[in-house]
Amino acid sequence: MKGELTKLKITGFKDDKFTEKVNDGEFTSLLNPEKYTLKYKVEYTEAQGQGTSATQPKYLRSVPEKLDLQFLFDRTGVIKGKDNKQGDGVIEDIEKFKKIVFDYNGDEHKPNYLMIAWGTLLLKGVLTEMSIEYKLFSSEGVPLRAIVDANFKGIMEDSLRLARENNNSPDLTHVRMVKDGDTLPLMTFKIYGDSKYYLQVAAANKLVNFRRLQPGQEIIFPPLEKVS
Numbered sequence: 001m002k003g004e005l006t007k008l009k010i011t012g013f014k015d016d017k018f019t020e021k022v023n024d025g026e027f028t029s030l031l032n033p034e035k036y037t038l039k040y041k042v043e044y045t046e047a048q049g050q051g052t053s054a055t056q057p058k059y060l061r062s063v064p065e066k067l068d069l070q071f072l073f074d075r076t077g078v079i080k081g082k083d084n085k086q087g088d089g090v091i092e093d094i095e096k097f098k099k100i101v102f103d104y105n106g107d108e109h110k111p112n113y114l115m116i117a118w119g120t121l122l123l124k125g126v127l128t129e130m131s132i133e134y135k136l137f138s139s140e141g142v143p144l145r146a147i148v149d150a151n152f153k154g155i156m157e158d159s160l161r162l163a164r165e166n167n168n169s170p171d172l173t174h175v176r177m178v179k180d181g182d183t184l185p186l187m188t189f190k191i192y193g194d195s196k197y198y199l200q201v202a203a204a205n206k207l208v209n210f211r212r213l214q215p216g217q218e219i220i221f222p223p224l225e226k227v228s
Contacts (some may be wrong), residue, residue, distance in 0.1 A: 005032075006032075006118065006119065007028045007029050007032060007118070008028070008029040008032055008033060008069075008116070008117070008118035008121075009026065009027065009028050009029070009116075009117050009118065010026070010027040010100060010101060010114055010115070010116050011025060011026050011027075011114070011115045011117075012025030012026070012100040012101070012112035012113070012114060013025070013112060013113040013114070013115065014105065014112065014113070015113065016113050016155060018113060018115055018124055022100065022105070022112050024099075025100050025112060026100070027096070027097055027100050027101070029071060029072075029118075030071070030072055030073065030074060030079065030082065031072050031079075032118065033069055033070055033071075033118075034070075035070075036067060036068065036069050036121065037067070037068040038065055038066070038067055039065060039066040039067075039068070040063075040065050040066075041063040041066075042063070043063060044057035044058060045057070045058045064125070064153055064154040064155060065123070065153075065154040066128075066151060066152065066153050066154070067116065067121075067123050067125070067151070067152040067153075067154070068149070068150075068151055068152075069116070069149075069150050069151075069152070070147060070148065070149050070150075071097070071147070071148040071150065072145075072146075072147060072148075073090040073093045073094055073097075073145065073146045073147075073148065074090065074144070074145045074146075075089050075090050075093070075144045075145070076136060076144045076145055084138065084142070084144060087142065088142060089137075089138065089142040089143045089144045090134075090143055090144060090145065090146045091142070091143065094132065094146060094148070097148070098130075100112060100114075101114060101127045101130070101150065102127055102130055111126060111127060112126075113125070113126060113155070114126060114127065114152065115216070116152060117216065122177070122215075122216045123152060123154050124154060124155060125152045125153050125154040125155050126152065126153055126155060127150060127151070127152055128151045128152065128153045129150070129151040130148060130149070130150045130151070131148070131149045132146055132147075132148050133146060133147045133148075133149075134146045135147060174191050174220075174221040175218055175219070175220055175221070176190075176191070176218070176219050176221065177216060177217070177218050177219075178213045178214060178215055178216065178217040178218070178219060179215055180215050182213055182215075183211075183213065184198045184201060184202060184207070184210045184211075184213060184219070185198045187201075187219060187221075188201050188221070191221045192221070192224055197224075198210065201219065201220075201221055201222075204220060204222050205219055205220055
């Protein structure tokens with residue numbers, strides 16, 4: 001609904017293609033963050049030939065983006081519906097959060113893959129680091145408020161990574177993320193200047209139902225000669 005407050009949401013997945021959700025693997029933030037930080041890094045080699053006086057940096061690779069987020073957990077009662085009636089403060093809330101983003105998934109033998117979504121922010125990745133600062137306590141020493149600083153690293157499916165790093169035709173292969181209102185013919189028109197190739201694009205992406213694109217879904221648009 002337009003105007004409705006949208007909360008930041010983290011969803012856990014078992015696979016790196018983000019198709020199989022983890023049971024009870026969804027976390028919604030108590031309050032939306034005041035800020036978040038996205039970090040991008042490009043790596044170059046600075047090897048210098050013998051007898052030369054200067055180096056010409058050579059592109060190596062683009063490192064996956066990193067996301068820094070801060071989460072508030074509170075059971076002091078200042079937030080409606082969040083008091084300490086059960087007596088365990090924020091411990092249970094944090095344990096549920098850790099179960100999704102941090103704990104080892106026994107079936108998959110690794111932590112969960114994560115999709116983080118809020119507004120224009122959409123990151124598919126994994127948790128790399130997390131710290132918990134307990135702020136307020138009950139008279140029995142039970143923590144009632146905590147701040148969690150979490151760092152996430154983006155990942156990319158192999159097919160998408162290869163498309164973005166396609167050394168044979170870097171200017172002709174495109175990857176686009178679906179936004180609200182996007183259709184495959186419209187996206188095809190924006191890439192090729194003609195929407196008639198949308199069926200070939202659907203086939204290249206193995207789309208079962210190209211009429212129902214999901215926001216956040218990534219579509220590969222191959223070189224034009226491969227779809228014409």
